[in-house]
Amino acid sequence: MDTLDYTIHWGFLTCHPLDSLTAVYTTSAVIDSQSVDGIYLTNDGGTTWSAMENAPFYGHRVHTVAFNSDGTYLYIGLTKDLSNPQGGLWRWDVSNISVAPPSTEIAFDLRIVPNPFNEITLIQFEIEQNAPIMVAVYNILGQRLEVLLNSRLRSGHYSVPWHASAWSSGPYLVRISTPYKHHCRTAFLAR
Numbered sequence: 001m002d003t004l005d006y007t008i009h010w011g012f013l014t015c016h017p018l019d020s021l022t023a024v025y026t027t028s029a030v031i032d033s034q035s036v037d038g039i040y041l042t043n044d045g046g047t048t049w050s051a052m053e054n055a056p057f058y059g060h061r062v063h064t065v066a067f068n069s070d071g072t073y074l075y076i077g078l079t080k081d082l083s084n085p086q087g088g089l090w091r092w093d094v095s096n097i098s099v100a101p102p103s104t105e106i107a108f109d110l111r112i113v114p115n116p117f118n119e120i121t122l123i124q125f126e127i128e129q130n131a132p133i134m135v136a137v138y139n140i141l142g143q144r145l146e147v148l149l150n151s152r153l154r155s156g157h158y159s160v161p162w163h164a165s166a167w168s169s170g171p172y173l174v175r176i177s178t179p180y181k182h183h184c185r186t187a188f189l190a191r
Contacts, residue, residue, distance in 0.1 A: 073091050073094065074092045074094045075092075076089070108133075109125060110125045110176050110184075111123075111124040111185075115185075116189070116190040117187065117188070118189070119163065119164055120162065121161070121162050121187060122160070122162075123148060123174055123176075124157070125157075125176055126158070127153060127156065129155050131153065131178045132151070132153075132179065133151060133152070133153050133177070134175075134177045134178075135147070135148045135175070135176050136148065136174075137162060137164075137173070137174055137175075137187075138172065138174075138175060139172060139173075140171055145172070148161075148162055167189060168191075171186050171188055172186070172187045172189060173185070173186060174186075174187050
């Protein structure tokens with residue numbers, strides 16, 4: 001599962017190499033545990049994963065992972081089995097893990113064509129780098145009405161139709177967002 005708005009709405013993440021996992025989010029990386037073959041790290045939002053082979057518990061059955069409050073230690077609960085007769089809880093200093101912080105410089109251009117519109121308009125945008133993107137429509141009270149797109153996209157130009165036949169005439173907010181940035185434009189539905 002993957003989220004763009006920090007656990008409010010989830011989507012299926014198909015590229016994860018594991019059968020089951022426990023995920024822990026930090027400010028710069030996600031470290032996932034799997035009950036069979038160790039800990040995996042991603043620093044690009046889940047596009048690629050690598051085994052943390054230098055971890056002292058690599059190859060053991062990991063049951064639970066958690067960080068301390070300042071993110072400097074990773075606590076690992078290991079399952080006791082034939083390969084690891086000790087089991088128990090381990091603490092590992094992760095302050096030396098070199099992970100590039102996520103880019104907050106995701107630029108996008110948002111256009112609504114035509115605007116004002118009658119029933120159907122196109123939400124056009126361009127993103128300069130690969131990123132998880134959500135395009136949603138809100139009423140003037142800030143209530144989300146529809147999610148038009150919620151997906152990881154490659155850099156490029158995109159056009160998403162909004163079929164507004166179920167909504168009354170008036171102004172609506174169209175919001176494009178990533179985990180790090182968002183932008184809104186007003187769309188005017190005129191019948």
